[in-house]
Amino acid sequence: MVIENNRQKARDAEKRIFNERVKDITSLYKRKISEYVDCKLIRPKHAPKFNAIVGNFFVVQPHNDENLDRLEKVSELLLMQIGSELNKCRNNDSLDLLSEQLFLFAAELPSAGIAYNKTFYTEVLPALISRIQTPDSFESNDSSQNPDTQEGDEIEKEEQQLTQNDPPLQRHTADVAN
Secondary structure, eight states, X not given: OHHHHHHHHHXXXXXXXXXXXXXXXXXXXXXXXXXHHHTTSSOGGGHHHHHHHXXXXXXXXXXXXXXXXXXXXXXXXXXXXXXXXXXXXXXXXXXXXXXXXXXHHHHHSOSSGGGOSHHIIIIIHXXXXXXXXXXXXXXXXXXXXXHHHHHHHHHHHXXXXXXXXXXXXXXXXXXXXX
């Protein structure tokens, strides 16, 4: 009887530790999302969709350490990606572009809790996170404004014309031999 009570206490302690870790991960994530809403990076109406990523994690997945590690990694990945892009956009003064990227990200998130399954967290979400990207700088790619690009295009056109005007070397050699 005493041994069984000790086992039950150990299981209860493990559950408590597990639940505390879930709470810590979730609260950190939600706090960061709230900060992004406050600085108008994420629209307030999209905050629940972002929070659903952590809130729905255990809806259809078992409560185990492997899944808890996955929750921690995927939430950190998203927060790190947003933070990285935020720093880049602050330097480029392009916060609106990042805000638009996050709007598109939120639009891709499932609306049903059951859709937040293992496949979503291992395949879909990492792919969505990787699409949250902004240009490193806002240099124009217009060839009329970039002389190097314009010059490169002209050289390429000249090379194509030369290739079209010159017969292949084998045919030229055969013509000379006859």
